[in-house]
Amino acid sequence: MAMSDLTVGFIYVGAKDDFGYNQAHAEGAAAVKALSGVKVIEEENVPETVDVQNTMESMINFDGATLLFPTSFGYFNPHILEIAPKHEDIRFQHCGGLWSADQHPGNVGSYFGYIGMGQYLNGVAAGHASKSKKIGFVAAKPIPQVLLNINAFLLGARSVDPTITCQVIFTGEWSLAVKEAEATNALADQGCDVITCHVDGPKVVMETAAGRDAFVCGYHANQSPLAPEKYLTGAEWNWAEVYTSMIKTVQSGGAVDNFVRGGLQDGFIKMSPLGPAVSDTARNQFEATKAEIMKGGFKVISGPMKDNKGNMIASAGESFAEDDIALESMDYLVEGVLGSTS
Amino acid sequence: MSDPADIGLWGVPLAMLGGAIRVSTPFLFVSLGECLTERSGRMNLGLEGTLIFGAMAGYAAAYHSGSAWFGVLAAGFAGMWFGLFHGWVCRFKGVNDIAMGIALMLLGMGLAFFFGKPYIQPVAPDLPAISLGWWSDIPQVEAALRVNVLFIIGAVLALAMAWMFRATRIGLKVRVVGDSTAAARAIGFNPDLVRLWSTAAGGALAGVGGAYLSLYYPGSWNEGISSGQGLMAIALVIFARWNPINCFWAALLFGGAGALGPALQSVGVSSGYYLFFAAPYILTLILLIATSSPDRALKGAPSELSITK
Numbered sequence: 291m292a293m294s295d296l297t298v299g300f301i302y303v304g305a306k307d308d309f310g311y312n313q314a315h316a317e318g319a320a321a322v323k324a325l326s327g328v329k330v331i332e333e334e335n336v337p338e339t340v341d342v343q344n345t346m347e348s349m350i351n352f353d354g355a356t357l358l359f360p361t362s363f364g365y366f367n368p369h370i371l372e373i374a375p376k377h378e379d380i381r382f383q384h385c386g387g388l389w390s391a392d393q394h395p396g397n398v399g400s401y402f403g404y405i406g407m408g409q410y411l412n413g414v415a416a417g418h419a420s421k422s423k424k425i426g427f428v429a430a431k432p433i434p435q436v437l438l439n440i441n442a443f444l445l446g447a448r449s450v451d452p453t454i455t456c457q458v459i460f461t462g463e464w465s466l467a468v469k470e471a472e473a474t475n476a477l478a479d480q481g482c483d484v485i486t487c488h489v490d491g492p493k494v495v496m497e498t499a500a501g502r503d504a505f506v507c508g509y510h511a512n513q514s515p516l517a518p519e520k521y522l523t524g525a526e527w528n529w530a531e532v533y534t535s536m537i538k539t540v541q542s543g544g545a546v547d548n549f550v551r552g553g554l555q556d557g558f559i560k561m562s563p564l565g566p567a568v569s570d571t572a573r574n575q576f577e578a579t580k581a582e583i584m585k586g587g588f589k590v591i592s593g594p595m596k597d598n599k600g601n602m603i604a605s606a607g608e609s610f611a612e613d614d615i616a617l618e619s620m621d622y623l624v625e626g627v628l629g630s631t632s
Numbered sequence: 633m634s635d636p637a638d639i640g641l642w643g644v645p646l647a648m649l650g651g652a653i654r655v656s657t658p659f660l661f662v663s664l665g666e667c668l669t670e671r672s673g674r675m676n677l678g679l680e681g682t683l684i685f686g687a688m689a690g691y692a693a694a695y696h697s698g699s700a701w702f703g704v705l706a707a708g709f710a711g712m713w714f715g716l717f718h719g720w721v722c723r724f725k726g727v728n729d730i731a732m733g734i735a736l737m738l739l740g741m742g743l744a745f746f747f748g749k750p751y752i753q754p755v756a757p758d759l760p761a762i763s764l765g766w767w768s769d770i771p772q773v774e775a776a777l778r779v780n781v782l783f784i785i786g787a788v789l790a791l792a793m794a795w796m797f798r799a800t801r802i803g804l805k806v807r808v809v810g811d812s813t814a815a816a817r818a819i820g821f822n823p824d825l826v827r828l829w830s831t832a833a834g835g836a837l838a839g840v841g842g843a844y845l846s847l848y849y850p851g852s853w854n855e856g857i858s859s860g861q862g863l864m865a866i867a868l869v870i871f872a873r874w875n876p877i878n879c880f881w882a883a884l885l886f887g888g889a890g891a892l893g894p895a896l897q898s899v900g901v902s903s904g905y906y907l908f909f910a911a912p913y914i915l916t917l918i919l920l921i922a923t924s925s926p927d928r929a930l931k932g933a934p935s936e937l938s939i940t941k
Contacts, residue, residue: 304856305752306855307752308752308854454679459898461906462906462909464638465856467845467850467859468850469894469909470656471851472651472894473652473898476643476647476894476898478775479646479647479772479775479898480899493852494854498850498851503777516755629902630905632905
């Protein structure tokens with residue numbers, strides 16, 4: 291294949307400058323654009339419905355895209371799985387899906403980063419900043435990656451003080467500005483003094499929480515400009531590096547693995563610089579934990595540990611490291627998280 | 633600010649009160665706008681689009697001028713043009729105002745998304761709030777009673793509009809035109825003109841409602857900001873029986889019901905939250921069924937309205 295032939299399509303579920311999930315991917319796409327021999331096409335605000343199938347079809351048939359990055363979680367099943375078998379020469383790279391060789395087509399790949407470890411580090415900063423010993427989490431949907439983020443946030447905080455609890459509120463959708471603001475207010479009303487989130491655009495949560503005098507930890511991208519005094523740190527994606535290396539592999543005729551994962555040490559994720567409210571003690575523990583995670587294979591869940599309904603999830607001596615595939619089908623909230631998955 | 637008190641279950645009624653005040657304002661402005669338009673005998677389903685465009689225009693204007701109030705003015709002005717356009721098209725024979733309204737809704741959203749792209753990132757100044765909770769030393773109560781000036785203006789406007797319909801010449805004109813085009817013509821009113829300006833004023837109000845969304849609560853412009861509030865506000869007018877004062881109470885009710893889901897989760901009632909999120913809609917259904925009766929289903933409805941004809 292000639293190098294100039296590579297057309298890459300990026301599909302986003304929301305606006306690509308949302309201070310969040312989609313912006314993180316769009317920054318990755320922008321880095322791809324800067325490479326030579328690549329043409330990038332993008333479409334934003336594509337719902338996780340049959341709409342995304344139409345978008346994929348039109349990128350393939352009209353724009354000649356041979357490599358697609360449909361970035362939203364809900365695009366995978368059934369939409370990509372429906373389209374992929376019809377286009378065996380097209381590569382579909384999906385963010386976050388749990389690809390497995392015996393169930394899914396070979397032209398579909400999945401990539402993701404261990405951003406839960408970033409939420410663990412958020413939790414360390416939060417654990418030091420919280421006076422009320424209650425921290426809060428505004429979550430969109432109870433899917434495994436969100437649940438891991440919530441659990442990791444609490445476990446990070448509990449590594450500072452084991453009495454801390456984390457209240458979670460699910461909004462039910464990836465982007466619902468008014469509900470996210472109401473959820474943030476409800477958390478503040480219950481005394482949560484550090485708040486983070488997993489929604490597509492964290493802007494509303496950050497601004498509302500800071501307005502209620504709570505500290506905030508960012509997610510997806512760096513939101514410190516929104517609340518400079520209250521921003522502790524944040525777990526950010528680093529897709530520019532990931533996408534650039536994937537495109538270079540394809541251009542040089544190589545094959546991208548069907549299942550790509552990476553963490554802090556692989557440059558898949560990064561942390562926002564620590565904010566002015568972070569104390570020296572907090573900074574030391576943050577840096578020490580970060581160094582530990584940078585070694586790879588960080589054991590985020592280590593037994594004995596129960597979920598918040600009292601079921602054993604890890605017995606004494608048992609543990610789940612960041613790259614343990616079992617974490618990607620997580621369906622529980624750990625003890626200390628106040629909330630329920632359904 | 634003192635440390636938050638442990639308020640436990642009190643969080644739920646407090647959140648509903650706070651939510652009613654915070655969330656209701658866009659409902660209030662859109663429903664007052666629609667109330668005025670419908671009383672003149674015309675539907676404007678496009679107010680959802682006007683609300684979203686107003687949110688974008690207000691945010692953009694506030695960002696460039698540095699003044700949130702200028703943003704409110706710009707949003708009202710933009711909304712007025714949407715209303716004028718709707719009013720002007722609908723005066724032609726054979727134009728269906730419901731179909732036109734849907735077209736206008738999509739147009740408003742499309743234009744807002746198109747022009748709004750560069751304004752998703754920047755931070756615009758917020759509208760000021762008045763603290764009515766100064767008497768309480770509980771920070772949660774203080775937070776719930778931070779009332780935005782637009783909410784108060786909306787409440788006053790509801791009273792003023794009710795008075796206008798009841799006791800003024802303009803109110804009488806709007807009512808006559810809404811109830812019988814023929815009678816209005818017979819006494820020398822120009823129905824087209826009255827409807828045109830009622831629709832324009834309705835659009836302006838919806839635009840201001842949009843500015844509240846982007847400039848106060850939740851307080852930033854993004855494409856999912858309305859999540860259907862404009863459409864719910866139109867349904868709310870029917871529920872309020874075309875009475876501005878009832879529009880005010882209905883808006884409060886919808887705002888409070890929307891706060892129920894997150895508040896219940898925050899006090900530990902966490903299973904079945906999808907059901908609680910449906911609370912505003914279930915509430916509407918229950919109230920509509922409870923207040924309905926075959927004899928007076930359309931009591932208060934202007935008889936020139938296309939749904940009653």
